[in-house]
Amino acid sequence: MKPATLFAERKIAVHLLRKGEKVANVAFELNRSEAWVRKWWKRYRQEGYRGLQDRSRAPKKHGRKLAEEIVTKVCFARSELESEKELGIGLRYIGALAVRTRLKEWKITPLPSKASIERILREHNLTNKKETKEEEKIKYPHLQPKQAQELVQVDIVPHYLTGGEKSPCFNAIDVVSRYPTGLAYKQRRAQDACDFLLHVWQKMGVPIYTQVDNEGCFSGGHTHPYVLGKVVRLALTVGTELLFSPFYYPASNCYVERFHQDYDLHVWDNTYLEDHQAVNAQAEHFYQLYRQRVDHSALADQSPAQLQGKPLRLLSPTFTDLEHPLPLRTGKVHFLRQIDKQGNIKILNVTWAVPNFDSAKGVWATLDLQIAGATLYIYDAAPDNANRQLLVSYPFPISDPILPWSKKGILLQTAPTVTRISPHVSAQQSASLQTTAVLRDFAQVSQDIIEMAFKLTTHLTERVFDTMY
Numbered sequence: 001m002k003p004a005t006l007f008a009e010r011k012i013a014v015h016l017l018r019k020g021e022k023v024a025n026v027a028f029e030l031n032r033s034e035a036w037v038r039k040w041w042k043r044y045r046q047e048g049y050r051g052l053q054d055r056s057r058a059p060k061k062h063g064r065k066l067a068e069e070i071v072t073k074v075c076f077a078r079s080e081l082e083s084e085k086e087l088g089i090g091l092r093y094i095g096a097l098a099v100r101t102r103l104k105e106w107k108i109t110p111l112p113s114k115a116s117i118e119r120i121l122r123e124h125n126l127t128n129k130k131e132t133k134e135e136e137k138i139k140y141p142h143l144q145p146k147q148a149q150e151l152v153q154v155d156i157v158p159h160y161l162t163g164g165e166k167s168p169c170f171n172a173i174d175v176v177s178r179y180p181t182g183l184a185y186k187q188r189r190a191q192d193a194c195d196f197l198l199h200v201w202q203k204m205g206v207p208i209y210t211q212v213d214n215e216g217c218f219s220g221g222h223t224h225p226y227v228l229g230k231v232v233r234l235a236l237t238v239g240t241e242l243l244f245s246p247f248y249y250p251a252s253n254c255y256v257e258r259f260h261q262d263y264d265l266h267v268w269d270n271t272y273l274e275d276h277q278a279v280n281a282q283a284e285h286f287y288q289l290y291r292q293r294v295d296h297s298a299l300a301d302q303s304p305a306q307l308q309g310k311p312l313r314l315l316s317p318t319f320t321d322l323e324h325p326l327p328l329r330t331g332k333v334h335f336l337r338q339i340d341k342q343g344n345i346k347i348l349n350v351t352w353a354v355p356n357f358d359s360a361k362g363v364w365a366t367l368d369l370q371i372a373g374a375t376l377y378i379y380d381a382a383p384d385n386a387n388r389q390l391l392v393s394y395p396f397p398i399s400d401p402i403l404p405w406s407k408k409g410i411l412l413q414t415a416p417t418v419t420r421i422s423p424h425v426s427a428q429q430s431a432s433l434q435t436t437a438v439l440r441d442f443a444q445v446s447q448d449i450i451e452m453a454f455k456l457t458t459h460l461t462e463r464v465f466d467t468m469y
Contacts, residue, residue, distance in 0.1 A: 006054070007052055007053060007054075009030060009032075010040045010044075010052040011049070011052060012030065013026050013030060013032070013037055013040055013041070014040065014041065014044045014049075014052070016029065017037070017041050023037050023038060023041075040052060066112055066116060066120070070108065070110070070112055071120050071124075073103060073106070073108055074099060074103065074112065074117055074120045074121070075120065075121075075124055075126060077099045077102040077103055077106075078094060078099050078121060078126050079126075080102065081093070081094040081098055081099065081102060082094050090289065091266065091286075091289050091290065091293055092262075092265050092266055093293070093295060095295075095297070096114045096117040096118045096121065097114060097295040097296070097297055098295045099117050099121075100112070100113075100114060100117055100295070101294060101295040137360065138246075138249070138338050138360065138361065138362050139360060139361050139362065140246055140249065140252060140336050140338075140361075140362035141336065141362060141363070141364040141379070141380070141381045141382040141385070141388075142252070142336075142382055143209065143243075143382050143383070143384055144382075144384055145175050145176050145209075146176070147176055148174050148176045148177035148179065148307050148308045148309060149174065149176075149177075149204070149205050149206075149207045149208070149308070149311065149312055149313070150175070150176065150207055150208050150209065151174070151175040151176070151207060151208065151209045151210075151211060151243075152172055152173065152174050152175070152200065152204065152207045152209070152210050152211070153172065153173055153175060153211045153253050153255050153256040154170065154171070154172045154196070154197065154200065154210060154211065154212050154218075154256065155170075155171060155172075155212070155213060155253055155256040155257065155260065156168050156169065156170050156171075156188055156215065156217075157169050157171060157260040157263065157264065159184075159264075159268055159279075161273055161274060161275060161276075161279075162272045162273060162274045163274070165186075166186070166187075167184050167185070167186070167273075167276060167279055168184070168185050168186075168187065168188040168192070169182060169183075169184045169185075169263070169267075169279065169283075170182055170183055170184075170185065170192075170193070170196040171256055171259055171260060171263055172196075172200045172204070172256065173255055173256050173259045174204060174207070174304070174308060175255050176307065177299075177304050177307035177308040177309075178255070178259075178296055178298065178299060178304045178307070179204060179291055179304040179305065179307070179308035180259055180263075180287055180290055180291070180304070181199065181200060181203050181204060181287060182263065182283055182287065183195075183196050183199055183280060183283075184276045184279040184280055184283065185276065186276060188215070188217045189217055190216075190217045190218075190220070190229060190230040190231060191230070192217065193212075193217040193218055193230075193231050194230055194231055194234050197210065197231065197234065197235070198234075198315065198319070198320070201238055201240070201314075201315035202314065202315045202316075202317055202319075204308070204311060205311025205312055205313055205314050205315075206238055206239060206240050206311075206313040206314070206315055206411060207240055208240065208241060209240065209241050209242075209243050209334070210235060210240045210241070210242055210243065211242075211243040211244075211245060211252075211253060212231070212242065212243070212244060212245070213244070213245045213250075213253060214244055214245065214247055217231070218231050218244070219231075219232075219244065219348075220232060220348075221349075222349060223349065224349060225348070225349045225350045226348055226349070226350060226396070226397060226398070227348055227349060228328065228333075228348070228398070228400075230325070230326065232333055233325065233326035233327070233328060233329075234326060235331070235333070236326075236328060236329040236330075236331040236333070236369065236405070237326055237327075237329050237405075237410065238315060238319075238410060238411075239313070239331065239405060239407060239410065239411060241331065241332045241333065241334060242333045242334065243334040243335075243336070244333075244334065244335045244336065245336055246336045246337060246338055246362060247337075247338070247346075249336075249338075252336060262286075262290070263283070263286065266286040266289075266290075267279070267282050267283045267286050290304065291303065291304045291305040291308075292304075292305055313411050313412075314411065314412045315410065315411060315412070316409065316410055316411065316412050318409075319409065319410050327400065327401070327403050328369060328398065328400050328401070328402045328403065329369070329402065329403050329404070329405040330369055330370055330371060330402060330403070330404055330405045331369055331405055332366055332367065332368050332369070333366070333367040333369075334364065334365065334366050334367075334383075335347050335364075335365040335366075335367070336362055336363075336364060336365075337362060337363055337365055338362050339354050339357045339358075339359060339361075339362070339363060341359065343355070343357045345363060345365065345378070347365055347367075347376065348367075352365075352376065352378065352392075352394060353392070354378055354391055354392060355391065355392055356391065357391075358380075361380070363378050363379065363380060363391065364378075364379045364380070364381060364382050364383070364388070365377065365378045365379070366378075366379070366383075367396060369398070369402050370402065371402050371403075371404060373395065373396075373398065373402070374395070374396040374397075374398045374402065375393055375394070375395055375396060376393065376394045376395075376396045377390060377393045378390070378391045378392050378393070379391060
């Protein structure tokens with residue numbers, strides 16, 4: 001009989017049994033054995049009509065199935081990593097990549113793939129269930145960095161010392177290389193934020209973008225309109241473009257938010273820390289281990305230290321923000337914002353209207369400071385999106401003079417900006433990035449020449465003025 005006929009015959013048997021016919025009568029009617037009738041009646045009661053279909057006859061055993069010894073080693077490696085996590089030994093990672101790294105250290109061959117390890121852990125109930133989060137409704141523009149030192153995210157995670165004293169812990173991580181650093185402070189003032197950012201830029205290099213949230217120590221407060229606080233002025237002085245995350249949307253800062261979990265696990269869990277020196281000592285040990293880890297799922301068997309490489313633009317160790325207040329410099333400050341129901345966004349404690357807005361999407365706003373003045377531009381996408389559109393622009397009132405930016409006494413050029421490309425970048429993207437870096441260097445030289453000409457013009461004007469009067 002054809003499979004379709006067999007399926008129909010099984011359905012007839014079920015139909016007759018459901019009507020109350022006896023098994024012997026159904027078997028006689030269909031010219032089948034009573035065992036056959038009972039088999040398909042049982043299958044129907046367990047699985048419904050789907051159970052009446054033919055099952056796969058593929059072999060249960062596969063020639064490429066891992067040897068039982070490898071499976072045992074995988075389970076043992078997972079158990080060993082879990083015990084080290086409980087005892088606080090080394091880094092507390094227990095996922096498939098960490099298991100594979102441990103097997104590689106043991107020189108296990110053949111080395112199973114990540115997918116095979118995950119399957120073994122699931123089959124032996126050695127996995128942790130992941131919590132699922134609801135999809136965010138607002139879609140914000142976002143950067144897509146291709147190599148290290150393009151985007152660094154900075155955030156604060158609160159903790160308390162043994163005696164109850166607060167200990168705001170600042171963390172920073174490079175989005176591409178996952179290279180981290182951090183410091184604990186007694187307070188979260190603007191001066192503390194500036195001190196930590198100087199630490200970041202002196203240790204990790206000055207990135208193109210430095211992303212922070214809207215906390216008062218970063219933004220300059222939530223009272224005065226058009227406020228350009230200390231952190232904004234410091235970023236403009238150093239030459240990085242500050243990027244403010246959306247309000248109440250930690251997913252925008254997801255890389256450093258995720259890193260906080262590792263930081264808490266390795267620095268604070270099962271530990272009594274009495275002062276900030278103890279916190280920083282404990283944290284530095286963790287940072288050193290994290291920078292050398294080779295089991296990060298996003299780094300393709302490379303460590304954060306390898307991908308980070310040598311800083312391309314390093315803040316001079318002698319630089320300190322001694323001027324109070326710091327002068328404004330030419331540069332850009334960016335804001336990710338949600339549009340409210342009236343079509344407005346809030347930037348620097350001022351409301352700005354966005355025409356033809358989409359309430360399901362956020363916007364990217366850029367405050368562009370030039371010597372002639374400042375302008376706020378509002379776009380529908382990030383700067384690295386070639387198809388982004390300008391929605392509206394506004395003049396931004398600033399009473400302070402805007403001085404030209406210069407790297408003199410601030411940045412140390414430590415390496416050519418065209419030598420280090422991420423392994424995930426194509427040849428065309430690599431060429432584009434190198435061209436961009438060359439143009440950036442050319443623009444810097446041009447900026448220095450313009451600054452020199454500006455100073456000479458000012459000096460000559462003063463001489464002429466003195467001569468005339």
